[in-house]
Amino acid sequence: MITLDLVLTNAQLMLPQGGLTRGTLGVKDGRIAVIAGPDAQLAGTETLDCGGLWVLPGVIDPHVHFGFGSPETDFETESRNAALGGTTTVLSFHRSRDIRESFEAARDRAESQSCIDFGFHFGITSNLHVETLDDISHRFGVSSYKLYMMYKGAAGLSKGFTDIDDGLLYSALQETAKIPGAVLGVHCENVEVIPVLRDPLRAAGRDDLKAWNEQSPDFLEAENVHRVCYFASKTRTPVNIVHLSSREALDEVRRHRLRRDGPPIYVESCPHYLFLNDETPAGPYAKVNPPVRGQDDVEAMWEGVLDGAITTLGSDHVPRKRETKDKDIWAASNGFPGTGMILPIMLHEGYHRRGVPLDKIVALTSSNAARIYNLPAKGSIEIGKDADLVIVDPDLERTVDPATLESFADYSPYEGMTLKGWPVRTLVRGRTVALDSRIVDAARTEPGGRFLRRL
Structure with missing residues (x-):
């Protein structure tokens, strides 16, 4: 059995044609390597318990x-x-x-x-x-x-x-x-x-x-x-x-x-x-x-x-x-x-x-x-695709505050509005870049984004 870089357990995975499905997901070298049932025991360098939250592309x-x-x-x-x-x-x-x-x-x-x-x-x-x-x-x-x-x-x-x-x-x-x-x-x-x-x-x-x-x-x-x-x-x-x-x-x-x-x-x-x-x-x-x-x-x-x-x-x-x-x-x-x-x-x-x-x-x-737009490694949770994932709490309510949004812009047309359903973690190719409404320190010092050739 391969050792995965990251294992997501206790997740509701949004799978193509399958909808939200309880399962376990494994990431290796930035790509989705395993999609298994909720009781699967996968070996990973890091394991993340999703707490039953949604995992979307x-x-x-x-x-x-x-x-x-x-x-x-x-x-x-x-x-x-x-x-x-x-x-x-x-x-x-x-x-x-x-x-x-x-x-x-x-x-x-x-x-x-x-x-x-x-x-x-x-x-x-x-x-x-x-x-x-x-x-x-x-x-x-x-x-x-x-x-x-x-x-x-x-x-x-x-x-x-x-x-x-x-x-x-x-x-x-x-x-x-x-x-x-x-x-x-x-x-x-x-x-x-x-x-x-x-x-x-x-x-x-x-x-x-x-x-x-x-x-x-x-x-x-x-x-x-x-x-x-x-x-x-x-x-x-x-x-x-x-x-x-x-x-x-x-x-x-x-x-x-x-x-x-x-x-x-x-x-x-x-x-x-x-x-x-x-x-x-x-x-x-x-x-x-x-x-x-x-x-x-x-x-x-x-x-x-x-x-x-x-x-x-x-x-x-x-x-x-x-x-x-x-x-x-x-x-x-x-x-x-x-x-x-x-x-x-x-x-x-x-x-x-x-x-x-x-x-x-x-x-x-x-x-x-x-x-x-010819992005074959993006857009869905499937084996072989990039592990670009968003863990979402569908019941989380948060009020839009431009001061917390990291943009050069210091306003939002939505400011002051309370919305229900927010990401709590964002992963790009299996690497966490945002967690609980903040950008993690590693993504600040080493951003890591890649240019995508599409032709």
């Missing part, structure tokens, strides 16, 4: 913006924030004028700082990115990208982007289709119409979160979703509608999916679109693009969770300071932190309050992302 957050807070240290602070909430893998966005010149330094810095595993998407903002897509994808092992429809025209010029238009979208779809396993994510908002709706709101003195929703309403998202799905059908490209927020946009995806001979259309939504609406007292702290919507759209997102129309959940994590939010709704920064909140929100609002089956939550937060 680590959360995969496919949508974070590390580097938008403190570019030099974000992978240190934000990976800790992620680990506290049970997130063991993130995919962050890398954007630069020429990715061939910038990527390696960003990857190496992240590898020196992150206590969880990570990969990247490339931001496509110019024709140069499309022309070099095959090269940078294979050279750096990246197979997913994002194009920002909201940075067309004047909105793009304000960010220094001059090439973003429907032509760039179409050519990016063409090039993505040539790369095996690649997927193009698209931010869908018709930014050209927004000023027509926004200017009267500002002139009327509106300064509330609902006004932010009204200046970029659901139909502007849905119009862009149609454009992306239609072009993707012509180029036969797998696409991902990222951070989808509204009923009308989701119905547009459903309509295009009826073309059964077409390429996959994936949908990512976010916990905030399932949990916050445009009347939340968080105000500017909940300002984000696309906006948080009305309660009917919140209900529509849960319908999409239950019927499978929504494929994955991503946090759209942006770790800026509170001072960037303490302004009127028009001047406050966009986005907010959230990668460590995916699982607590889904357990509280999904499992406990709405009765969403746990296996569906695990698919949305882990296994689907592993499949779509």
Whole structure:
């Protein structure tokens, strides 16, 4: 009998197709080596009694913006924030004028700082990115990208982007289709119409979160979703509608999916679109693009969770300071932190309050992302896969306090909310990085996160 590095006993293991199953799990060299019954006697260097708690696959957050807070240290602070909430893998966005010149330094810095595993998407903002897509994808092992429809025209010029238009979208779809396993994510908002709706709101003195929703309403998202799905059908490209927020946009995806001979259309939504609406007292702290919507759209997102129309959940994590939010709704920064909140929100609002089956939550937060983004060692509790595990106390209640969350951001749109269901231990490849709401000392001094090549 082999001596395992770690044995988890007295556990309720969340197994594929098996649901919660009482059992024992053994880890060797960072991978799951044994899954046995509850009475199995396994020899391990370390044995951990789980006390009957749940053991779930680590959360995969496919949508974070590390580097938008403190570019030099974000992978240190934000990976800790992620680990506290049970997130063991993130995919962050890398954007630069020429990715061939910038990527390696960003990857190496992240590898020196992150206590969880990570990969990247490339931001496509110019024709140069499309022309070099095959090269940078294979050279750096990246197979997913994002194009920002909201940075067309004047909105793009304000960010220094001059090439973003429907032509760039179409050519990016063409090039993505040539790369095996690649997927193009698209931010869908018709930014050209927004000023027509926004200017009267500002002139009327509106300064509330609902006004932010009204200046970029659901139909502007849905119009862009149609454009992306239609072009993707012509180029036969797998696409991902990222951070989808509204009923009308989701119905547009459903309509295009009826073309059964077409390429996959994936949908990512976010916990905030399932949990916050445009009347939340968080105000500017909940300002984000696309906006948080009305309660009917919140209900529509849960319908999409239950019927499978929504494929994955991503946090759209942006770790800026509170001072960037303490302004009127028009001047406050966009986005907010959230990668460590995916699982607590889904357990509280999904499992406990709405009765969403746990296996569906695990698919949305882990296994689907592993499949779509080519992470074969991640996403489920199976022999041979990485021992990325989260031990969860489903009955633990905790109030969200930004001071304890380790992020560069010093606020949360969820602060002060009491949620039921929290991780009590997070393991990355069998190594504990977070325990009882704190990052362990070893993960601070030797972070140990690895870059994940996916192509």
